[in-house]
Amino acid sequence: MDMENRKFDYEVIEEIKTRWSPRAFDPERTVPEDDLMGMLEAARYAPSCFNEQPWRFIVGRRGDSNFERIKAALTDSNREWASKASVLMMILSVQKFEKNQKPNRWHLFDAGTAWGYLSLEAERRGLITHAMAGYNRDQIREAFSVPEELSIIAAVAVGYYGDKASLSQKNFENEKPSPRNSIQDLLYQSQAIE
């Protein structure tokens, strides 16, 4: 793998170093139950505002109706490669606090943290993940009868690395880890770290 865009100046968790978002999924392999549950186990231990745990997941496995419904809602360009994944998931979040039904300003942020944990646990288990913004949200809402109180945030493809040569020319050329901004670019009022 071409890791030219992943130069680490500081040591970090192995799975953070090796994780990226490939498209070349293996259309044959299936994800063992234990790995799928392990990913969800990781997600559920994310921290959240008032421990509200607003994250929810729809999980589809190749061949089941959840998988087919998620696959059908993807954009054509995502469906092309993501339909070869072993698992298609949707990440949702609950918009209001359970306790008092007031708006939870952190539900998207907290769901992102849970997705972060899930993505790293998948990596530890030898799985690849690729989150997607490209899908028809209304179609997902209707297909799974998701009430308006839940946000539909992202689709995620999960599976095993397959054959890069099976990708379209465009995806083939982009099939490598993406670059990142420098740490200094992330620091607002960066005089903080001198």
Place this chain on the structure above:
Amino acid sequence: MDMENRKFDYEVIEEIKTRWSPRAFDPERTVPEDDLMGMLEAARYAPSCFNEQPWRFIVGRRGDSNFERIKAALTDSNREWASKASVLMMILSVQKFEKNQKPNRWHLFDAGTAWGYLSLEAERRGLITHAMAGYNRDQIREAFSVPEELSIIAAVAVGYYGDKASLSQKNFENEKPSPRNSIQDLLYQSQAIE
């Protein structure tokens, strides 16, 4: 540590298992530069929609003006314990895509993923973290001249575990890892996993 609320049915990354959100920070120790930068290095390798990397951080270290400004904006109940942290950070996010200035629906979600990576890297380095929703947002916006185009999401205390006995009675009693919902509770249309 009382880990009664952390029973893992599936193996997950060590840092996910051991991380929680304590309040008993050590008011003496300081975080080495390398650890602080390592945390930000972890954050910057999080995935994001179109690789936009919308997360931003304000970092204050005990004694500097960023730390004092964040500390001043915390609610009294948070300031009581969080002022003993070695580092106080603010997590921000850029609301629009850089490329076309259209609203980025995923900026909070992606910032949550980056925070997730940061929190685990801190844990690996022996640091404790505690994210807080309790602070005066307007005060932060004014103190750091944060433009309206950036969301101010959360404050985070970072440091070393100190003396639990230094906590108030209420915080002392709550000083343990919080419980979690079951995996089944997180599955929307949970027939997916049988």
